[in-house]
Amino acid sequence: GRNTDASDNGLRLRRRHGQNERGIALNRKNALFAGHDAGAENWATIASLVETCKLNAVDPLAYLTATLSAVVNGHKQSRVEELLPWNCLAR
Template identity: 45%
Template structure:
């Protein structure tokens, strides 16, 4: 496992070095720098899958990685993609943790209202807008929205609200 983790760390080190590059250059750099690391990792996984017991967690992890290889390496083809889905997972974590509490929404309308509100909050966060200020802005202006364009103007990436400070 230490060997595999070492190879994966190399991939993340490459990502750290290229994180500020434009997408096209990221794609080129990934194909030049990360592709050989991934090829080496895949060869190592294939070689070692026969060396561990079939009922072990290590074997299952190796097989899962090999079975998902195309998806795992998809980020090489598009510099807009991330190597990890950690950002998406972090965004939905509060929702997943709180889902048991929402079992007690009394009606389907209440559940839909909760889901809508939560979507607004997480979308604001994802766009760097402070959620309370964003909800306040939307609630102040939604009543005057008459067209699709008016509603689209309320989207967090289009609002005039100050972006959150990145810390």
């Protein structure tokens, strides 16, 4: 069939895995208010980090606090893999 929505008035995006889950749907809805393309991209990055933390049983606030503190305190860019959410538990 055609790529339209139920009212037949426009293109419909293909479904992605998990796109209708409540947490992701709320983030997508809130991202509409980012105000600028760069803001929307930054929002998407943070939302992705938060969801990745949740999937890896890492507290998002603790992760972001520790990671941003490490960056501010001079964490070497060559060791960025140490800052990934799934490596957070090892710290």
